[in-house]
Amino acid sequence: NRIGPHLGGVVGRxxxxxxxxxxxxxxxxxxxxxLIWNNETLNTYLxxxxxxxPKNKMAFPGLKKPEERADVIAYLDTLK
Numbered sequence: 001n002r003i004g005p006h007l008g009g010v011v012g013r014x015x016x017x018x019x020x021x022x023x024x025x026x027x028x029x030x031x032x033x034x035l036i037w038n039n040e041t042l043n044t045y046l047x048x049x050x051x052x053x054p055k056n057k058m059a060f061p062g063l064k065k066p067e068e069r070a071d072v073i074a075y076l077d078t079l080k
Contacts, residue, residue, distance in 0.1 A: 005018035009079065009080055012036065013036070013037050014034075015027055015030045015036070015053075023057075024058075042069075042072075042076065046063050050062075
């Protein structure tokens with residue numbers, strides 16, 4: 001956990017729940033509201049993070065190309 005939370009096991013994890021990482025209140029609330037990272041939610045988030053989780057502090061503009069998002073999600077799914 002440095003710039004962001006570790007991504008091992010992100011697929012299937014509740015948003016905003018890695019111990020030791022200081023998430024934005026918005027991300028923590030989305031997790032409390034039931035946001036689980038899966039292929040669909042990751043795709044939507046990676047396309048436009050600020051729209052998916054408003055007031056999130058992550059400085060990432062998103063990936064506009066569907067094939068790039070699919071590649072990132074496929075990689076994340078290999079991290080355990």
